[in-house]
Amino acid sequence: MSPIRVGIIGCGNIAHSHVLRMSRLEEVRIVALADPGAGSRAFLKEKFGLDQVQEFDSHTDMLNDTELDAVVICSPHTLHYGHIRDSLSAGKHVLVEKPMTCSSAEAERLIALSESCGKVLQVSFQRHFLPPFLYIRSAIQDGTIGKLTSVQAALYQNWKKSQEGTWRQNPALSGGGMLMDSGSHIIDVLLWTTNLTPQSVTVQLECYGSPVEVDTLTSIRYDQGVIGTMTIIGYAPLQKLKETYAFIGESGGIFYDNGVITLHRYGEDPVQPRLPEAETDPDSSFVDAILGRREVMVSGEYALKVVKFTEAIYEAAGYEPGSADRTDLGRKVSS
Structure with missing residues (x-):
């Protein structure tokens, strides 16, 4: 079987993770890198010994x-659309970093x-492949x-x-x-693990002088009668990120704290599940999908849900990224 010939668009930090995983696959050969920064291309080539790959500015x-x-x-977010469009139109399968668009x-x-x-059009939401989130969903x-x-x-x-x-x-x-x-990533976890559908949101949002929003606090009601909150804080004095979830049900709850999961059920001692x-x-799953060995694990249809939820939060806050007037943010409710 001929190897799957792969090109990388965008050679920044996240591209290194993809090249590392791709380099372990016998069916794959990385043949080209595209990035307007020669330094980024050179660093990636040297790190992974990609001496024979072709380089392109465009x-x-x-x-x-x-x-x-x-x-x-692996390019900046607003460039995803054009890069995906051009790649599909050229007859290439596409794996794109989050957000899809x-x-x-x-x-x-x-x-x-x-x-x-x-x-194939697949989006690289990594938590779909990680044991803690596989457990939560199951x-x-x-x-x-x-x-x-909740x-x-x-x-x-x-x-x-x-x-x-x-x-x-x-x-x-x-x-x-x-x-x-x-x-x-947080929106992805909320939607994918629960299969819930957002119905309405109420939002508070702050930019702290940044050209884009930094903090968002969102109250959520889902179609299935579930309520929830999502707190995204970018103004925090932490060396490493802190990520937490609480999934509460009628007979118990699952609590996640930076990779550690505790299961609580009424009348039982809490446990850390296997x-x-x-x-x-x-x-690997992208390559398997190309070869017909499995279904696309994170499809464009699914990634669209994440985009729509993000749009709903921005709209509820009356917010457009980069807009000059932010004095009335966080006072609107979507329905």
Whole structure:
């Protein structure tokens, strides 16, 4: 079997994780890198011994001048749409970093394009492959804590200061602030583990002088009668992020604290449950989907739900990333 020839669009930090995983796969050969920064390309090449790969300043040149089967897109958020569109149109399978796009209209167009092209479109939400979240999803589906009544999520990170001056706080490239960035992982967990559908949100949002929002506090009501909160704090004095969840049901609760899970059931002592083994990862599962060995694990259709939820929060806050007037934020409620 001929190897799957992969090109990388965007050679920043997250690309290193993808190249590391891809380099372990016998079916894959990384053949090209595209990034306007020569230094980023050189660092990635040297780190992984990619001496034979072709380098390009432009993703379009890479797509036009290299024999490729698939691309991995690791570019800034607002560039995802164009990079995905061009790659699918060129007949390539696509694995894209989160968020899929910065608008639901863009996401819907790309889903239709991938279907018409007959190419895989997968989004790299890593928590779908991690044992703690695999356990949470399975336990909720199995009724371990009974019917859900409430769900709380919180993320604390030194995001405002650590990302100052980077593309992540430039709305033209980021499409939003911490909610669009790290917060997309939290939205993903809430939707994927529970299968809940947001009905309405009430939002408080603060920018603290940043060009994009830093903190968001969101109260949520879901269609299934469940209530919840999501707290995304980017102005926190932490060296490492803190991520917590509480999934409460009629007969118990599952509590997550930075990778540690505790199961509480009424009338029983709390326990730390045995977690399932990780079976695959974003890159291996992408290759398996290309080869027809498994279904796409994080599809464009699913990723669209995350985009829509993010849009609903911004709309409820009356917020447009990069807008100058933020004096009336957090006073609107979506329905």
